[in-house]
Amino acid sequence: MKIAKLIAYEILASGGYPTVEVKVTLDTGSVGVASVPYGASAGTHEATVLTDGDMSRWNGQGNLTVISNILNEILPTITNIPAENQVEIDTAMIRLDGTVNKARLGGNAILAVSLAVARAVANANRMPLYKYIMQTYGLITDLTKLPQPMVVVIEGGKHADETTDFQEFCITAKEGGSVTENIRKALETYHQLKKILKASKLSTNVGNEGAFAPNGIPTNEAPFEYIVQAITKAGFTPGKELGISVDAAASEFFNGNYELKLEGRQFTGEELINYYSELLDKYPFVSLEDLLAEDDWDNWVALNKLLKEKGIKHIGDDLTVTNISRLRKAIELDAITGIIIKPNQIGTLSETVACCKIANEHGLITITSHRGGGETNDHFISDLAVAVGSAYVKVGPTRGERVSKYNRLMEIERELQQN
Numbered sequence: 001m002k003i004a005k006l007i008a009y010e011i012l013a014s015g016g017y018p019t020v021e022v023k024v025t026l027d028t029g030s031v032g033v034a035s036v037p038y039g040a041s042a043g044t045h046e047a048t049v050l051t052d053g054d055m056s057r058w059n060g061q062g063n064l065t066v067i068s069n070i071l072n073e074i075l076p077t078i079t080n081i082p083a084e085n086q087v088e089i090d091t092a093m094i095r096l097d098g099t100v101n102k103a104r105l106g107g108n109a110i111l112a113v114s115l116a117v118a119r120a121v122a123n124a125n126r127m128p129l130y131k132y133i134m135q136t137y138g139l140i141t142d143l144t145k146l147p148q149p150m151v152v153v154i155e156g157g158k159h160a161d162e163t164t165d166f167q168e169f170c171i172t173a174k175e176g177g178s179v180t181e182n183i184r185k186a187l188e189t190y191h192q193l194k195k196i197l198k199a200s201k202l203s204t205n206v207g208n209e210g211a212f213a214p215n216g217i218p219t220n221e222a223p224f225e226y227i228v229q230a231i232t233k234a235g236f237t238p239g240k241e242l243g244i245s246v247d248a249a250a251s252e253f254f255n256g257n258y259e260l261k262l263e264g265r266q267f268t269g270e271e272l273i274n275y276y277s278e279l280l281d282k283y284p285f286v287s288l289e290d291l292l293a294e295d296d297w298d299n300w301v302a303l304n305k306l307l308k309e310k311g312i313k314h315i316g317d318d319l320t321v322t323n324i325s326r327l328r329k330a331i332e333l334d335a336i337t338g339i340i341i342k343p344n345q346i347g348t349l350s351e352t353v354a355c356c357k358i359a360n361e362h363g364l365i366t367i368t369s370h371r372g373g374g375e376t377n378d379h380f381i382s383d384l385a386v387a388v389g390s391a392y393v394k395v396g397p398t399r400g401e402r403v404s405k406y407n408r409l410m411e412i413e414r415e416l417q418q419n
Contacts, residue, residue: 001026001083001124008070008112010063011035013374014401015208017061020108021376022070022116026083032120035378036111036344037371043251043294043318045326047347048099050106066109073105074113084121086136090114090348107347114348115380129380130412133387137353143416147385148173149406150245150287150367150392151186153193153230154214154223155207157249158372163215165260167249167372169223170394171231172286174243179413183406185234185241190397193230200226208372209396210403220262224283239284245394247289251318254293269299273306280310287338287367287392289315300335313338313365322346322355331362338365341390343381356388365391375401379408386412 005025010018013035021035038049050069052062077096078089093113097105122132134141150172156164171189173182194204197214207213217223224244231238238244250272253259258267267275269292276291288307291314292299300319307314317340320326330336339359343352356366368385382405385393393409396402 001028001030001121003027003075003079003083003117006070006075006113006116008067010067011376013037013376014399015374017374018058018063019374019376020063020066020070020112022112024083024113024116024120026120026124028124030120030124032116032118032123034112034115034119034380035376036108036115037376038108038344038374039342039371043321043345045294045318045323046101046321046345047107047111048101048103049108049344050103063108066106069105069109070113074109078113078117083117083124084136086114086118086121087350089117090350094348094351102347107344110347111344111349114350115343115378118349119380128412128415129383130386133349133353133384137350137357139353139357139387139389141387141389143386145176145389146179146413146416147368147390147393147409148176148179149183149186149409150394151183151190152209152211152394152396153190153227155209155211156213156217157252163213164217164220164223165248165253165262166220166223166246167252168209168211168247169227170245170247171227172243172245172392174239174241174284174286180410183410185236187397189227189230189234189236189242192233193226196226196229196233206398209370210399211396217262220260221279224279228283243284243286245285245287245289246291247317248291249318250290250292251294254296258293269296270302273299273303276303277306280306280312285310285312287313287315289340290317290319294318297329297333297335300330301333304335304337308337315340315367317342317369322352324351324355324358327355327358331358331364336364338367338391340394341366341368341384341388342371343384344371352384353388356390360389367392367394369394370396370402370405377401377404379404381405382408382412385409
């Protein structure tokens with residue numbers, strides 16, 4: 001199969017700025033469409049999200065340069081490569097770009113093409129996307145164990161104004177079982193959380209990710225208390241059916257020391273670990289993500305040892321940015337027990353899957369995640385999570401671009417039950 005036609009254009013992402021979408025038509029007539037998100041909070045080691053910089057249009061955030069790169073450079077390079085040769089297509093784009101972080105063509109340009117081609121070929125084969133990904137990359141995944149919901153319910157940090165220093169507080173399915181049922185449990189708890197926040201005279205407006213973004217929260221610890229209350233009020237047992245996951249996004253409050261402005265305190269890395277250690281036995285944590293800055297390697301190692309003893313998963317995101325070299329370093333140092341997977345952090349489907357394979361080979365869990373700042377309705381990450389055997393999918397609980405991911409997960413579960 002060959003690419004017969006490719007078009008690229010701007011669409012609106014959830015942050016109100018544009019992103020790029022690509023539509024690929026194969027010579028068989030099959031079509032694949034994919035769009036890429038961008039993050040409000042992003043690690044410095046991520047692939048480049050290229051924008052125009054033209055302040056007369058979209059405050060500099062336009063994607064016309066990206067579109068030009070796709071049509072004038074990428075398309076001529078991949079036109080004669082068989083569309084089913086996904087690794088070859090992705091490798092050709094990486095070579096064409098020629099930079100470490102895809103700064104010349106843009107990681108967003110390369111990823112949009114990569115994902116659209118994969119979807120077009122899956123459609124040509126009349127195959128669910130997750131099965132096509134498994135077949136293409138030789139993945140042997142237990143489809144009886146689908147990724148479970150990790151639902152962002154309170155936002156802070158760069159995702160909300162005048163709220164917590166920590167960025168995301170999540171309700172996480174503690175046990176396996178039905179994805180649909182666990183999504184129900186988490187969302188019922190989310191609705192109870194709304195009542196608790198209201199009773200505490202806190203706003204229940206939502207932030208970037210469709211989670212509550214209340215200003216006036218007294219401490220960074222308070223959301224844990226609210227979530228435990230909500231789990232109980234919803235009729236579940238904290239630590240059994242549902243637990244808590246956190247993304248501190250500590251790089252955002254690191255300036256040589258760690259500054260928790262909400263509490264008016266500054267910490268060294270060692271002091272911050274001591275701060276965290278006081279919380280570990282108080283709440284039913286499932287996983288803790290980015291509790292330290294993205295290059296604070298020594299303290300990541302020290303914290304990982306502590307969390308292993310507690311049986312809590314230690315997750316890298318800004319630390320690892322879906323990047324194989326940074327993942328390998330984290331594995332060698334024994335710095336993490338899990339990794340966040342975001343395709344736009346690295347820029348191609350093939351590199352994303354390769355990163356997941358390495359994580360799986362070393363016993364690390366993967367958590368496939370949305371982006372906070374500018375998501376789209378594309379639910380590619382749900383199929384990806386199923387294909388690579390992710391333990392969780394992390395997404396917000398409301399707004400169409402968020403729930404599309406959960407709806408696709410539930411659709412996959414129904415499909416598998418019917419077969």
